[in-house]
Amino acid sequence: MATVQSAPTRPAADDELRRQLTGAGLEPSRKRADRLMTVVVTLAFAVALVPLVSVSWTVISRGLERFDLYFLTVSMRGVFGGMDAGGIYHAILGTLLITLFAALISVPIGLLCAIYLVEYGRGRLAKSVTFFVDVMTGIPSIVAGLFAYALFALFFGPGVRLGIAGSVALSVLMIPVVVRSCEEMLRLVPNELREASYALGVPKYLTILKVVLRTAIAGIATGVMLAIARVIGETAPLLIVAGTVDSINTNVFDGRMMTLPVYIFGQYRQGNVSCVAGATDCIPTINFDRAWAAALTLILIVMALNLIARLIARFFAPKAGR
Numbered sequence: 001m002a003t004v005q006s007a008p009t010r011p012a013a014d015d016e017l018r019r020q021l022t023g024a025g026l027e028p029s030r031k032r033a034d035r036l037m038t039v040v041v042t043l044a045f046a047v048a049l050v051p052l053v054s055v056s057w058t059v060i061s062r063g064l065e066r067f068d069l070y071f072l073t074v075s076m077r078g079v080f081g082g083m084d085a086g087g088i089y090h091a092i093l094g095t096l097l098i099t100l101f102a103a104l105i106s107v108p109i110g111l112l113c114a115i116y117l118v119e120y121g122r123g124r125l126a127k128s129v130t131f132f133v134d135v136m137t138g139i140p141s142i143v144a145g146l147f148a149y150a151l152f153a154l155f156f157g158p159g160v161r162l163g164i165a166g167s168v169a170l171s172v173l174m175i176p177v178v179v180r181s182c183e184e185m186l187r188l189v190p191n192e193l194r195e196a197s198y199a200l201g202v203p204k205y206l207t208i209l210k211v212v213l214r215t216a217i218a219g220i221a222t223g224v225m226l227a228i229a230r231v232i233g234e235t236a237p238l239l240i241v242a243g244t245v246d247s248i249n250t251n252v253f254d255g256r257m258m259t260l261p262v263y264i265f266g267q268y269r270q271g272n273v274s275c276v277a278g279a280t281d282c283i284p285t286i287n288f289d290r291a292w293a294a295a296l297t298l299i300l301i302v303m304a305l306n307l308i309a310r311l312i313a314r315f316f317a318p319k320a321g322r
Contacts, residue, residue: 110178181223
C-alpha cells in the first residue's frame with residue numbers, strides 16, 4: 001500500500017519562510033552580490049553628499065560673518081570703496097518681484113499646455129508641442145536673456161533694462177519645467193475618475209477643473225515651486241535685461257532692478273579693495289564678505305521655497321478615510 005506523505009508542520013513551514021525572507025536560503029554567490037551592491041550604493045550616496053556638504057559648509061562659514069538684520073534691510077545706495085556698510089535689501093526685493101512676475105507668466109501657460117497634452121492632444125500638433133517643450137528644456141539661460149532683450153528692444157530701443165524683461169527671460173526657462181511637471185501629475189490621475197465623472201453627465205471641461213486638477217493639485221503645486229527654485233538663481237539673463245542698480249526699485253515696469261545672483265556676481269567681480277594705510281573704516285575683503293552673505297541668503301530662500309512645496313503637497317494630499 002502506498003504511503004501518503006504528510007504535509008510539513010506549521011512550525012517547519014514558518015522556519016522555511018523565515019529563512020527565505022532573511023536570505024538564509026540564498027546561495028553564497030547571491031549573498032555576496034547583494035552585499036556588494038549594498039556597499040556600492042552606500043558609497044555612491046556618500047560621494048554624492050561630499051559636494052553638497054562642502055558647498056553648504058563653505059557658504060555658511062563665510063556668509064555668517066555679515067549675515068545680520070542690518071545687511072538684510074539696507075541697500076547699497078551711497079556705499080563705495082571698502083566702507084563697512086551696505087546690504088542686499090534692494091536685491092532681495094528685485095529677486096522676489098522678478099521671480100513672482102515670471103511665475104505669473106509661466107504657470108498659466110505651462111498648466112494650460114500640460115492640460116492640452118494630457119486631455120486633448122492628438123496628432124501632429126501635440127507631437128510638435130512636445131518636441132518644442134523638450135527643446136526649450138535644454139535652452140541655455142543666456143539665450144533666454146538674449147531673446148528677452150531682443151523682444152523689448154523692438155519696443156523700447158537698444159540698451160533697454162527692465163525688471164519685467166527679466167521676468168520674461170525667466171519665464172522662458174520656467175515654462176518647459178512647469179509643462180513637464182504638470183503633465184506628469186495629470187497623467188497620474190486615474191482614468192476611472194474621469195470616466196465616473198463622464199458617466200454622471202459632467203462636461204469634459206468641468207471634469208478637468210473639478211476632478212482632474214483637484215486630484216493633482218498637490219503635485220502641480222510642488223512642480224511649480226521647484227520650477228521657481230530652479231530659475232531664482234539664474235544670473236546671465238538678468239545681467240543682460242534687468243541690469244544692475246544700487247538703490248531700491250519696486251516697479252518692474254520702470255528702470256533697472258538688482259537681483260541676488262547679479263549682486264553676488266558684481267560683488268565678487270570687484271575683488272579686494274585697496275585701503276589707505278591706517279584707515280579704520282575700510283575693509284579690504286568687504287566685497288567678498290557681501291558676496292558670501294548674499295549667497296547664503298539665496299540658499300535660504302531656495303530652501304524656504306522647497307519647504308513651502310512640501311507643506312503644500314502635504315496639505316493637499318488626499319487624507320485616509322475621505
